[in-house]
Structure formats: structure tokens, C-alpha cells
Amino acid sequence: MRNRVVAVATAAVVAGLVGGVGAPARAEASGGGSDRAAVRCAGQTVDTAAKIRYRTETTIDAPLRTIWRIQTDVHRWPSWQEPVLSSKRLDRGPLRPGSSFRWTTSVPETALNPATTLVVTSTVRQLQHQRCLRWDGPAIGAGLRIDEGVHVWTFTEVDGRVLVRTEETWRGEQVEQDVAFSTTALGEGLKTWLTELKTLAEQECETDRR
Numbered sequence: 001m002r003n004r005v006v007a008v009a010t011a012a013v014v015a016g017l018v019g020g021v022g023a024p025a026r027a028e029a030s031g032g033g034s035d036r037a038a039v040r041c042a043g044q045t046v047d048t049a050a051k052i053r054y055r056t057e058t059t060i061d062a063p064l065r066t067i068w069r070i071q072t073d074v075h076r077w078p079s080w081q082e083p084v085l086s087s088k089r090l091d092r093g094p095l096r097p098g099s100s101f102r103w104t105t106s107v108p109e110t111a112l113n114p115a116t117t118l119v120v121t122s123t124v125r126q127l128q129h130q131r132c133l134r135w136d137g138p139a140i141g142a143g144l145r146i147d148e149g150v151h152v153w154t155f156t157e158v159d160g161r162v163l164v165r166t167e168e169t170w171r172g173e174q175v176e177q178d179v180a181f182s183t184t185a186l187g188e189g190l191k192t193w194l195t196e197l198k199t200l201a202e203q204e205c206e207t208d209r210r
Helices: 008-014 064-072 074-080 175-209
Strands: 004-007 026-029 052-060 084-089 100-107 116-128 132-141 144-158 161-171
Touching (some): 064 161, 064 175
Antiparallel strands (some): 132 144, 144 161
């Protein structure tokens, strides 16, 4: 997912790590089956039948090339994403369709799971350079499992800045035991990711201007 499963989202959110620098992200939770304003890459979107689904967006005052470089250099994620403990490419070269990467995030104890480290294995399915990304995969930890997360990102230049939109879905018996809780966790994680991406990209841009 960021499968965020991205579950990093879960970690960030549930742990209360969400905080903001700059403009807040605009966000929206959507129920399974809804594809209104869905985020798409090469015509593909998230799992529209998933019960757990969230999308959000923010505007970043930095060059598109900078934002894209930061986002696609997955090896560097732990240096700027607080919830990410480690991240490793499973192939070489520029990120492309078929590329895979494995990353980990700590998840605190909740009503659904014990405290654990979640191992996320993500595979890129669609990628259009400096336009969009879509990846999916499972997230597995001791006492916690997300069977599949699907995560889509788009990057659009608007009036000298970049609108970054993201949407993700989760499937899995465990996380579906409390859809509202899991959706909140996913959403907070996505907002944290956008905040940290925005912060780093704008900091690098400001440094380059000096």
C-alpha cells in the first residue's frame, strides 16, 4: 500500500504523530464502491470495493522535480518520514512499474492489535514520470495483518506550485473488524505523509534559493 498499509498510516495516526507545518491537507473518507473524484494513475485507481478508503491532498510550494525525487527515492524515506523505521528497494534503477520495496513501521497497541513492527511489501503497478504512482501489497506484523493495500498518488502543477493528491484502500479481516477506526488511522497516516513531504520539499527549495 503505502499500502500504507501504508500502515504507516496506522502507526502515525494511532500514535498521535499527526502534526502540521504549513497549509493543512484537505481530506475525505469515502465508502466502498464510491469512485467520485477518485485518484487515478494511468486510468487505474484504488480498490473501489474496499471498506476502508481515504483520500487527501495538499499543495506544495516547491518544484515538481524536487517533490518527485523525494517521493520516489524510497531508500531515503526513513530520513524524513518519522513513522518509517527502514526502507529497502528489492530491485535496482529508477522506480518503475514492477519495482518492489520493503519497509517497516512501528505500530502501537490498539483495540485491534498488540504493539508490533509492520513489514510492508509494495509493488509499483503504474507509474508516469512526474505525474502519478500506484502501488499495492500486504502489510504483516506479529498480531496485525492488512491483506492488501492499494495506494495512488498524483502530482499536478498549478500556478507555480504542485497539487499532490493521494488515496488508499485497505482490505483484511482484522482491520475490517472496526472500519471507522481503521479509516481514521489510514487517514491520519496519509495526512502525516503529506505534511512531511511538504515540509522537506519546501525546505530543500528554500535552501536552493539561498
